[in-house]
Amino acid sequence: MLQDHSVHVQCGDCPIRHRAVCARCDTDELTRLEQIKYYRSFQAGQTIIWSGDRMEFVGSVVSGIATLTQTMEDGRRQMVGLLLPSDFVGRPGRATAAFDVTATTDLVMCCFRKKPFEDLMAATPHIAQRLLEMTLDELDAAREWMLLLGRKTAREKIASLIAIIARRDAALHLRRPAGALAVDLPLTREEMADYLGLTLETVSRQISALKRDGVISLEGNRRVTIADIDRLMEEAGDDSDGGMLV
Amino acid sequence: MLQDHSVHVQCGDCPIRHRAVCARCDTDELTRLEQIKYYRSFQAGQTIIWSGDRMEFVGSVVSGIATLTQTMEDGRRQMVGLLLPSDFVGRPGRATAAFDVTATTDLVMCCFRKKPFEDLMAATPHIAQRLLEMTLDELDAAREWMLLLGRKTAREKIASLIAIIARRDAALHLRRPAGALAVDLPLTREEMADYLGLTLETVSRQISALKRDGVISLEGNRRVTIADIDRLMEEAGDDSDGGMLV
DNA sequence: ATGGCTCCTTGACCCAGATCAACAAGAGGC
DNA sequence: GCCTCTTGTTGATCTGGGTCAAGGAGCCAT
Known part of the structure; x- marks a missing residue:
């Protein structure tokens, strides 16, 4: 009996690589990423990280959908991020999560333990540069979203x-x-x-x-x-x- | 007659350096930044960049306040960024601005022409890493702002x-x-x-x-x-x- | 097939904040 | 001083979307 083959997706030939962290990595860099990566599956509805939790890993969504949400004491809730396949989760350089991350469908993530990833990032300017690009895109999206929330x-x-x-x-x-x-x-x-x-x-x-x-x-x-x-x-x-x- | 002395502020000993792009640059990196920087002043109310404009430079606010805004055809307007001293303006790796940038008070910016800055960034991982940090902070702030807009x-x-x-x-x-x-x-x-x-x-x-x-x-x-x-x-x-x- | 889920739709009513409008309070300029 | 212009306050009224409430439609599990 085969295991679910989604867990064998390789970053290198992943169909969404053109949008992922490793979009412009060379084979050498990909190899090092391969060495520290692992996959995790989450069920629909499962919380991946609670706001305030220690973040043990960063990673990318491989399949499925996750949300970033914020909740006020009285229960008012606002989604602040919608994570589709290829999106990056987590924040190198910060110890605890600022928002709840929840799988809204069954979800597979490609994870990297935080410390090794940060080390690799320090040694591989490529990755920080690609991450900067992705973060700037997210910031632009967040700003469009702000217009939507405030004025539409x-x-x-x-x-x-x-x-x-x-x-x-x-x-x-x-x-x-x-x-x-x-x-x-x-x-x-x-x-x-x-x-x-x-x-x-x-x-x-x-x-x-x-x-x-x-x-x-x-x-x-x-x-x-x-x-x-x-x-x-x-x-x-x-x-x-x-x-x-x- | 002396020129306005604010134009002589040095990145290296700028009082807001602890929050700026160059926060963790060493003297060598600072020197290279010094070589490509120049100052620009704007009057209160003046538009610095229009959405859709080619961006010629990136830079930091030295003094004064700028806003990032988005406007719909019918005039509805939403501010999507509030830029205080030390904040970074502009987006390495993108040719045109996505939002209007306006000086709401008299303003001094420390500018870097885009191309040299990008070259320096490519050669100096430090800077990309610091910029990533700042962008992640901005993204977190934008997400808090989204809760405010959507639910408060x-x-x-x-x-x-x-x-x-x-x-x-x-x-x-x-x-x-x-x-x-x-x-x-x-x-x-x-x-x-x-x-x-x-x-x-x-x-x-x-x-x-x-x-x-x-x-x-x-x-x-x-x-x-x-x-x-x-x-x-x-x-x-x-x-x-x-x-x-x- | 039936009960108990969760998710969605629709109706009736209400209220926070928008809109429209008048006026006050500074801040220059002359 | 007085005029004008911009910015801010306050009132009266309206309305888009919230709230409360009652079903409907799938979808399992038994």
Whole structure:
């Protein structure tokens, strides 16, 4: 009986390598990464790291989806990061986590124990440079997200979220959309609400409204078909096309 | 007649060096930075970079305050970054700016032309590593900000903003508060509204409310005295003390 | 097939904060 | 001093999205 073969993915020929930490590593550097890496699986709903925990490792999402969230004492919750395959988790140079990291689907991570990774980073400028690039991208994304949270209407927020997921999906698979585009929403209504700073009822109402108005259509309640991307972007209120689709 | 002496500040003995890009550079690296640096002054209200512009330089704020903002076609505006002295501006590895950068007070920047800086960065792992650290800090701050925008009430937002400015102020001067703490709000009510995702009227009302309730008091309408920091933090709804004051 | 989940939708009502509008308080400039 | 311009305050009213509440739709497990 074979083990789940996802645990045998190699960084070097991983299909998402073009977006990963090791995107520009040479074979020598890859070898050293291989030596310190290991895989961990998490079940849907499982918390990977609690805010305030000691961080034992850093790593990349190989498959599945994780979220970064912050919760106030009274239970108000805000998602502050959505981690899709190739995204980096953890913070070299800091001992404890500032946010909760949760697997929202079954998840496989490619992990590196923190100390060896930091040593390798110190010895391999490539990696720090690539990590800087990725962190700057994340910061840009966080800033777009801030505009969404602070100024967009509920309808614009939903349209934006669908556009963001469609874009990430396309970027990951290096493909451009062929006509009507189908996207799986990897989040529950409640998770979308936490992403958007809304309640789940408002999310549900606005998705219904976009459907009623012909901007999207639904198969089941997770799979969305986007009839007209330009119309969706317009509904999202984005001034730029946000670098839509790579 | 002497020129404004702020233009003669040296990175090496700059009072804010402990927070700047060059925080951990040795004398040799500092010398190389000195060779490619130059100073630029901007007047209050002047736009430093427009979103979409080619970025000719990167640099650090020496004195004064700049903001990073995003504007939608219909004029809705969201601040996505508040740049105080020691903060880094610009994005090595990207040709065009994604946000508007504006001086909200008279401002002096220590600039490096982009290409030489990138070359130096490639040759000096130190700098990329320090920049990564700073970017990760900014990302953490952006994520706290997202909780504020998505989930906090107007009153909590105002309390948070005052706390954030007090904290940054203290960190910059490496001092801890002695009893009641006075802070200058370096922003107009409208700028605060853009920071917080509110209208300026709501900002004004909530500041009045905090004053009425004895959480803060005002001298003029820019200088705030915080009677009781713990009370303010409580009003801000922060679960952690947010690493208050370094 | 039935009960008990979790997830989603929809309706009725309410309220925090937006909007519209008037006015006060400085800060220069002359 | 007086005028003008910008910035800030406060009031009255409106509304988008929150809250509360009642079902519906899948999806197991028994």
